[in-house]
Amino acid sequence: xxxxxxxxxxxxxxxxxxxxxxxxxxxxxxxxxxxxxxxxxxxxxxxxxxxxxxxxxxxxxxxxxxxxxxxxxxxxxxxxxxxxxxxxxxxxxxxxxxxxxxxxxxxxxxxxxxxxxxxxxxxxxxxxxxxxxxxxxxxxxxxxxxxxxxxxxxxxxxxxxxxxxxxxxxxxxxxxxxxxxxxxxxxxxxxxxxxxxxxxxxxxxxxxxxxxxxxxxxxxxxxxxxxxxxxxxxxxxxxxxxxxxxxxxxxxxxxxxxxxxxxxxxxxxxxxxxxxxxxxxxxxxxxxxxxxxxxxxxxxxxxxxxxxxxxxxxxxxxxxxxxxxxxxxxxxxxxxxxxxxxxxxxxxxxxxxxxxxxxxxxxxxxxxxxxxxxxxxxxxxxxxxxxxxxxxxxxxxxxxxxxxxxxxxxxxxxxxxxxxxxxxxxxxxxxxxxxxxxxxxxxxxxxxxxxxxxxxxxxxxxxxxxxxxxxxxxxxxxxxxxxxxxxxxxxxxxxxxxxxxxxxxxxxxx
Ligand SMILES: O=C(O)C[C@H](O)C(=O)O
Ligand code: SF4
Numbered sequence: 001x002x003x004x005x006x007x008x009x010x011x012x013x014x015x016x017x018x019x020x021x022x023x024x025x026x027x028x029x030x031x032x033x034x035x036x037x038x039x040x041x042x043x044x045x046x047x048x049x050x051x052x053x054x055x056x057x058x059x060x061x062x063x064x065x066x067x068x069x070x071x072x073x074x075x076x077x078x079x080x081x082x083x084x085x086x087x088x089x090x091x092x093x094x095x096x097x098x099x100x101x102x103x104x105x106x107x108x109x110x111x112x113x114x115x116x117x118x119x120x121x122x123x124x125x126x127x128x129x130x131x132x133x134x135x136x137x138x139x140x141x142x143x144x145x146x147x148x149x150x151x152x153x154x155x156x157x158x159x160x161x162x163x164x165x166x167x168x169x170x171x172x173x174x175x176x177x178x179x180x181x182x183x184x185x186x187x188x189x190x191x192x193x194x195x196x197x198x199x200x201x202x203x204x205x206x207x208x209x210x211x212x213x214x215x216x217x218x219x220x221x222x223x224x225x226x227x228x229x230x231x232x233x234x235x236x237x238x239x240x241x242x243x244x245x246x247x248x249x250x251x252x253x254x255x256x257x258x259x260x261x262x263x264x265x266x267x268x269x270x271x272x273x274x275x276x277x278x279x280x281x282x283x284x285x286x287x288x289x290x291x292x293x294x295x296x297x298x299x300x301x302x303x304x305x306x307x308x309x310x311x312x313x314x315x316x317x318x319x320x321x322x323x324x325x326x327x328x329x330x331x332x333x334x335x336x337x338x339x340x341x342x343x344x345x346x347x348x349x350x351x352x353x354x355x356x357x358x359x360x361x362x363x364x365x366x367x368x369x370x371x372x373x374x375x376x377x378x379x380x381x382x383x384x385x386x387x388x389x390x391x392x393x394x395x396x397x398x399x400x401x402x403x404x405x406x407x408x409x410x411x412x413x414x415x416x417x418x419x420x421x422x423x424x425x426x427x428x429x430x431x432x433x434x435x436x437x438x439x440x441x442x443x444x445x446x447x448x449x450x451x452x453x454x455x456x457x458x459x460x461x462x463x464x465x466x467x468x469x470x471x472x473x474x475x476x477x478x479x480x481x482x483x484x485x486x487x488x489x490x491x492x493x494x495x496x497x498x499x500x501x502x503x504x505x506x507x508x509x510x
Pocket of ligand 1: 064186374394441
């Protein structure tokens, strides 16, 4: 088993940097279905670029490399203690090599362990099987889409859909609602795994297990196969689109599993995974630990297609180049739908920084500044200089309680993130003269290349993802989705998709 640790390391690198062929195919079919030139089509083309870049740079597809979750099947007698120890070492090394972001945070103190190791991380499940080989599967599911997981307890009442009872039709309603409530925040278009039955814990586990199924497989249970097909087709009529920008494709895959339940409980658990659906597996030689086979078809068999010819809609879209710091006058000219290309200094800030800024001064002048909701993967070279290895946006709604106050307190003019923000922020944008820009979630390689130099960092004690990085930026493109005139694309897409959801109220699986 001398090669076991290296095999696990290779599995981690492959999973983090190269999307498997079945996932790539699903994204490509979405590209074919979106009308050229629309916001969703352009975003999908950036996503396709990003997938290629990650493979080519051997760098994380998305900066949030998630909760590493290993599922291992091994023959009777295989030494699980040794395997576990080597998995932990491989995880720590992959983190040191910037293939994983340091993602393990003490829930009470907020301290980042720095190597992805700590109580509960990574997650490792062992199970014995009757084959001779060892199978190791890994999923890297990010926090943003994990936050969009949802569990229903039937019977229940659902927005738009009304009563959901303890039957197949009630289950149908829950799953449609799960896609609706995720909006673009989990970096749609997504994949969902559904667990019917179990208890609260095993239901969610069953849901997550479904994500290990191949996108193109067929459910052996007739009723569930029909349900999966129905959901895939119907969810794509909700109009959520890529990143919640509106569009034809909101869901790329739906896999449903079932298990028994207690008479009193009826759970429908949904695991939502972003388009950056990173899971891979290896079959290992039980003697050497060397890789015999990859479990999912390798990504490099499907190369991503670039954008089709632009339609007239693109030519109507304004593109505005701005140098930071910006003025109120420049901001007031921007409208929802404009593409802004940002040059100049930009500062990252997410949960810890926003909380801190509520009752402290900022270490830099933020007047006219651009704040980027981002927790990057960083690497330091031998000369001590920092480099950005992966840097897509994080879900902005978590900063909703703070953002409006902070905009006004420091004079911030541009907030960049993903998934949109709420009414309080929208009001502050209007009062103060600021905009919210939506960057494309998961496009971490694409944005990393826009950061030409790291000119400083504050609050390293918050951990790498939460620190405030000062980044010299060139050509950072994002779309205005909330402007200083009270318009919010997010509110509009949410409202429209709820109306569409309500069209599926009538029973289908009676
Ligand atoms: O933590 C991050 O960088 C992103 C997160 O996965 C998110 O989707 O909000
Ligand atoms: S930022 Fe988006 S793509 Fe990345 S892990 Fe979060 S939800 Fe997934």
